[in-house]
Amino acid sequence: MTKLKLSKYGVVSDEVCEELKEVCLSKTQRKTPTVVHRQYSIGRIRAFYARKIKFLQQTLHDKLTQIIDEFPKMEEVHPFYADLMNILYDRDHYKIALGQMNTARHLIDGIAREYCRLMKYADSLYRCKMLKRAALGRMVKLLRRQKSSFEYLEQVRQHLSRLPSIDPNNRTLILCGFPNVGKSSFINTVTRADVEVQPYAFTTKALYVGHLDYKFLRWQVIDTPGILDQPLEERNTIEMQAVTALAHLKAAILYVMDISEQCDKTLAEQIHLFESIRPLFANKPVLVALNKTDIITRAELPAEKEAMLAALEKDGVPLLEMSTVSKTGVVEIRDRACDDLLAQRVETKLQAKKTTVSEGGVLNRVFVAYPEKRDEVVRAPFIPEGVLHRRVKGTVHNAGRGDQIARGFCSLIKLAALLEEEENLKAAGEYDEDLESEDEELAENARKIADKEEELRFMAREKKSLNGKRTSRSVTRKRERTMDKLEQTMGELGVEIAPKRMKHLQEMAGREHTVKKMKVGPSRSLSANRAESRDKLGIRDEKMVKGNKFKQKEGDKKLVKLDGVKKPEKPKTVVVVEKSAEEGRKEKKGEKKPKAVVVVEMSEKEGGKEKKREKKPVSEPAPEAVSKKEGGGEEAEGGKKKRPWRNKLRKAKAKEAARAERGENMEGVEEEGGGEGEGEKKKKKKKKKKRNAVLDEIIKDGKAATGRMDEEEEEEGAASSTKGDAKLEDAKEKIKGGIFRYINEQLYTVKSADAVELFKKEPDSFWAYHEGFAQQTKKWPNHPLRLIIQWLLSKESGKVVFDLGCGEAKIAEAVGKRHDVRSFDLVAVNERVTACDMAHLPEKDGTADIVVFCLSLMGTNLLDFIREARRVLKTGGILKIAEVTSRFVNPKMFVDAVCKLGFQVHERKAVTDYFIIMQFIKIDKVENKRPYGLVLKPCLYKKR
Numbered sequence: 001m002t003k004l005k006l007s008k009y010g011v012v013s014d015e016v017c018e019e020l021k022e023v024c025l026s027k028t029q030r031k032t033p034t035v036v037h038r039q040y041s042i043g044r045i046r047a048f049y050a051r052k053i054k055f056l057q058q059t060l061h062d063k064l065t066q067i068i069d070e071f072p073k074m075e076e077v078h079p080f081y082a083d084l085m086n087i088l089y090d091r092d093h094y095k096i097a098l099g100q101m102n103t104a105r106h107l108i109d110g111i112a113r114e115y116c117r118l119m120k121y122a123d124s125l126y127r128c129k130m131l132k133r134a135a136l137g138r139m140v141k142l143l144r145r146q147k148s149s150f151e152y153l154e155q156v157r158q159h160l161s162r163l164p165s166i167d168p169n170n171r172t173l174i175l176c177g178f179p180n181v182g183k184s185s186f187i188n189t190v191t192r193a194d195v196e197v198q199p200y201a202f203t204t205k206a207l208y209v210g211h212l213d214y215k216f217l218r219w220q221v222i223d224t225p226g227i228l229d230q231p232l233e234e235r236n237t238i239e240m241q242a243v244t245a246l247a248h249l250k251a252a253i254l255y256v257m258d259i260s261e262q263c264d265k266t267l268a269e270q271i272h273l274f275e276s277i278r279p280l281f282a283n284k285p286v287l288v289a290l291n292k293t294d295i296i297t298r299a300e301l302p303a304e305k306e307a308m309l310a311a312l313e314k315d316g317v318p319l320l321e322m323s324t325v326s327k328t329g330v331v332e333i334r335d336r337a338c339d340d341l342l343a344q345r346v347e348t349k350l351q352a353k354k355t356t357v358s359e360g361g362v363l364n365r366v367f368v369a370y371p372e373k374r375d376e377v378v379r380a381p382f383i384p385e386g387v388l389h390r391r392v393k394g395t396v397h398n399a400g401r402g403d404q405i406a407r408g409f410c411s412l413i414k415l416a417a418l419l420e421e422e423e424n425l426k427a428a429g430e431y432d433e434d435l436e437s438e439d440e441e442l443a444e445n446a447r448k449i450a451d452k453e454e455e456l457r458f459m460a461r462e463k464k465s466l467n468g469k470r471t472s473r474s475v476t477r478k479r480e481r482t483m484d485k486l487e488q489t490m491g492e493l494g495v496e497i498a499p500k501r502m503k504h505l506q507e508m509a510g511r512e513h514t515v516k517k518m519k520v521g522p523s524r525s526l527s528a529n530r531a532e533s534r535d536k537l538g539i540r541d542e543k544m545v546k547g548n549k550f551k552q553k554e555g556d557k558k559l560v561k562l563d564g565v566k567k568p569e570k571p572k573t574v575v576v577v578e579k580s581a582e583e584g585r586k587e588k589k590g591e592k593k594p595k596a597v598v599v600v601e602m603s604e605k606e607g608g609k610e611k612k613r614e615k616k617p618v619s620e621p622a623p624e625a626v627s628k629k630e631g632g633g634e635e636a637e638g639g640k641k642k643r644p645w646r647n648k649l650r651k652a653k654a655k656e657a658a659r660a661e662r663g664e665n666m667e668g669v670e671e672e673g674g675g676e677g678e679g680e681k682k683k684k685k686k687k688k689k690k691r692n693a694v695l696d697e698i699i700k701d702g703k704a705a706t707g708r709m710d711e712e713e714e715e716e717g718a719a720s721s722t723k724g725d726a727k728l729e730d731a732k733e734k735i736k737g738g739i740f741r742y743i744n745e746q747l748y749t750v751k752s753a754d755a756v757e758l759f760k761k762e763p764d765s766f767w768a769y770h771e772g773f774a775q776q777t778k779k780w781p782n783h784p785l786r787l788i789i790q791w792l793l794s795k796e797s798g799k800v801v802f803d804l805g806c807g808e809a810k811i812a813e814a815v816g817k818r819h820d821v822r823s824f825d826l827v828a829v830n831e832r833v834t835a836c837d838m839a840h841l842p843e844k845d846g847t848a849d850i851v852v853f854c855l856s857l858m859g860t861n862l863l864d865f866i867r868e869a870r871r872v873l874k875t876g877g878i879l880k881i882a883e884v885t886s887r888f889v890n891p892k893m894f895v896d897a898v899c900k901l902g903f904q905v906h907e908r909k910a911v912t913d914y915f916i917i918m919q920f921i922k923i924d925k926v927e928n929k930r931p932y933g934l935v936l937k938p939c940l941y942k943k944r
């Protein structure tokens, strides 16, 4: 370590701890989320505050770790620096301060951990916040307690950063001596350093470094503070720095003496100091510089002083004169010191283990010993004859082999001569014997080398095998565990393995190892406990499941398409279908069909809805059958009760109505349903044909058809108690139903103007429609008209009420006395009704207080109706719309669309599941003349 490098810790002010606290807290605030809401889940709130705690902890942890790591550890630095630091900063204090930093770091970690754990139990934002505050507070408080350590370490850091960069391993000259002897003057002279020079003692209080170049090498010169001649214990910190440098650095010592004694110390004192600190110079080249020779030279010194110096010189210490003022002797002293140091370093290196001890050491390779000359006798080297002879030949031989070398060093003539000589020798067979013998020798040596190598390899293998097995266990095992070996081993042990068993074992051994398959998905135990789907609960087999699904789909379709009339009937239909399906099996077994009763009941109500059931062959009435069918009826009731989602009240009402309608016909029908004949299909076809023919006629010519129907009625009226009466009644009802459905469809699919035209042409068709509609509404448990009438009655009297699509003008009839009710419809069924197109009312603008559409928004020009209603309404007037729920694609969208036409929604409520009543108030502003969403689905009946 050439220099103690310390970076900034981000803590620079005197208020180190406060700074650190502020830095960390503000960083926590900046780097973590700052917004938390009470409505957040408690988990999120906890995480929010826990994150703040953790962040501060981490920040402080990092800062403290940085401080601890960046301060040099005394055990790791060079002894010179360790001692210097001990002198300057006190080792114990330094270590305690760093230890406190470490403790604080651990404590902060502990606090954060503890509060994060507590945070898990916090049940509100307030508690979380308080815990966070407590944690942050404790951490900061802990930090504040380390204030003194922070300040101390900061001072150390600053001082360390100012220390000179001294490389303890570099070539160094150290200046030492009493204060004021001219050490700083010398360093300033030989280097570029600029150390303060003053004529008083202790000008230099610390170590200074200057650099110089000598013999193309870099040297460092260290100026030390002056040393006083006193015991080590009494030396102050300034002196101790010099002593430390002298003690630890391997350098050339330049002891500066002031022979002029201007430094207030006598020569004797200076020599005494030299002697007292001499132990520090052990194993270092020492040079004594006699300074200030410009004042007095050595020769001019008194004899006793010179004697002292001579004694010193005799002791092996070189004394050199110099003057930093006149610059005499300075360079010489520098060179001498450097040379001495270099020589010493070279000597040390040569003596080093690396160079001498080992066989192939550097010293052995480079050192060549020359015997010293003992006397004048000439001792010629003794060379044996054979050697001398071989040497000559070898030389020639070498020259012959190395043509290129010869070319480089010999002239062409010499080379030619040599070559000639070589050729001659070759031709004379001079080399043959020698070469052979040489080859043999070489071959012998090669053999020896090969043997030795082999031996070494063997030794290495042995050593390896002793150290442990190198092959993997699996490989060894694989090789060992063969079936043959097993068989052999077992045989040796006296155990005979059966051939079959052996075969099995072989198969097992031959089989590839497979990875155990992982099961993905829920475990068996979990899936075993899972409850069965509710769709399948209580269902016996797959057939039954399919049947149920089909019925469910059918039911859903009906729910969607159901109009105001059908909806209450739907549950019954489902029951009927289900019962017939269930009891179909009974029928096959010869049991009676109580479902037939219900079937007829349905077909009566819905105008021949269930053709299939009507066509069922009816056997001759039998007294037993009647009773059984009644029993069946009871079963059917029982079946209905099994439907928990049905509206009980609705069921009861519908049942009663059905019974009432059926009345007397029941018996006849029951009789019909009692049996099944072979000509069933034929009868059904006939019936169908007949009914279609009648319907066509009615549609073509309402009057004629009606007349015919009347005739038929009259004809059949005479024999109403007979079977034929029942059939005719049934047919009549169905025909009416058919007419109603047809007209209904027309009204929903054409514009109001076309509907007017239609009824103008066929006034009776309106009656048919009207009658059918009235019949349908009879069965409704709730009619929105009733609610509207009630609402109108609750209104202040004298309102002008427009009833659009009034039908029989029931509103006028009910509230006519209270309000001025004007009723409009396509056809005037009575005197209260004005026949007109609802899109063009024969009324002036802004005349109505209330406009009512009660199930009358039927034409395709819905937009015209609403606009017309708005026209006739006064500003602030009320528009009341009652419609079947199933007609709305999206009620909200519809309301929005109406509002855009210049209304403000006042009320929107559902009356039972089947109707929605809306109430709007007319405003002046029309947002959109053709708003999106003003759509109503037609209320169409299923075609049969």
Ligand SMILES: Nc1nc2c(ncn2[C@@H]2O[C@H](COP(=O)(O)OP(=O)(O)OP(=O)(O)O)[C@@H](O)[C@H]2O)c(=O)[nH]1
Residues within 6 Å of the ligand: 178, 179, 180, 181, 182, 183, 184, 185, 186, 196, 197, 198, 199, 200, 201, 202, 203, 204, 224, 225, 226, 291, 292, 293, 294, 295, 322, 323, 324, 325, 326
């Ligand atoms: N006449 C003369 N004066 C010298 C010579 N060298 C140094 N001085 C003077 O001696 C005084 C002390 O010189 P410094 O170089 O400060 O001595 P120092 O040993 O560094 O002193 P401290 O830093 O106090 O230990 C100065 O006033 C120098 O001018 C010299 O060769 N001849």
Ligand SMILES: [Mg+2]
Residues within 6 Å of the ligand: 183, 184, 185, 195, 196, 197, 203, 204
């Ligand atoms: Mg000085």
